Amino acid sequence: MDNRRDVKAQAKVILDRLKQEYPEAACGLLFQTPFELLVATILSAQCTDERVNIITQRLFSKANTPEAVLSMGEMALQDEIKECGLFRNKAKHIIGASQMILLEYGGEVPESFSELVKLPGVGRKTANVVLSNAFNIPAFPVDTHVFRVSNRLGLVQGKTPRQVEDGWVELLDRSDWYDAHHSLIWHGRNICHARSPKCHLCAVRDFCETGKKNAD
Numbered sequence: 001m002d003n004r005r006d007v008k009a010q011a012k013v014i015l016d017r018l019k020q021e022y023p024e025a026a027c028g029l030l031f032q033t034p035f036e037l038l039v040a041t042i043l044s045a046q047c048t049d050e051r052v053n054i055i056t057q058r059l060f061s062k063a064n065t066p067e068a069v070l071s072m073g074e075m076a077l078q079d080e081i082k083e084c085g086l087f088r089n090k091a092k093h094i095i096g097a098s099q100m101i102l103l104e105y106g107g108e109v110p111e112s113f114s115e116l117v118k119l120p121g122v123g124r125k126t127a128n129v130v131l132s133n134a135f136n137i138p139a140f141p142v143d144t145h146v147f148r149v150s151n152r153l154g155l156v157q158g159k160t161p162r163q164v165e166d167g168w169v170e171l172l173d174r175s176d177w178y179d180a181h182h183s184l185i186w187h188g189r190n191i192c193h194a195r196s197p198k199c200h201l202c203a204v205r206d207f208c209e210t211g212k213k214n215a216d
């Protein structure tokens, strides 16, 4: 048996099962434009999507472009986003990103990974979220849920999000990346919780190294 082919086939079955479980899996952040998604994703660090959506609904009604954010200013922006953690840093990053988008990219969020990660506050995960969800460019963001579920499943393991990203990217077709990372996020939120995973309800338990060890 070709082991690599076997692992790829397993990845496909896991993905199909999770897609069946979560047919509506998609980005939980509300946005209308790439800039709105960029801001929402920066805000989402250590903050739930639900809280980010409440904050951005209010913020975007006042400022949803780089120009408007800069007109608002850093202190007023801090005030708008203070209900999410790390708000001072996040305000600084959003202001810095807005300046760079205006000065270097003509006011438009860039559509390449290498340009996105140059923006203040934008790391690998945020860049991949924007590429995948705002520009429909295949990318595989690894957040805390994807990282945890992947390592528990055992098919793709890694000590860092980058290693997990590389593992999935190698196993799955590019056309599956969007559904895969959203399904893994939803599985992490609904079943494979950080503290007490509900293995007895898990649709992919028969493929899971951790689930096989956990008693019912």
Ligand code: SF4
Pocket (backbone or CB within 6 Å): 149, 152, 153, 191, 192, 193, 197, 198, 199, 200, 202, 203, 204, 205, 208, 209, 210, 211, 212
């Ligand atoms: S079997 Fe348990 S640990 Fe494994 S993916 Fe399912 S919920 Fe998570």
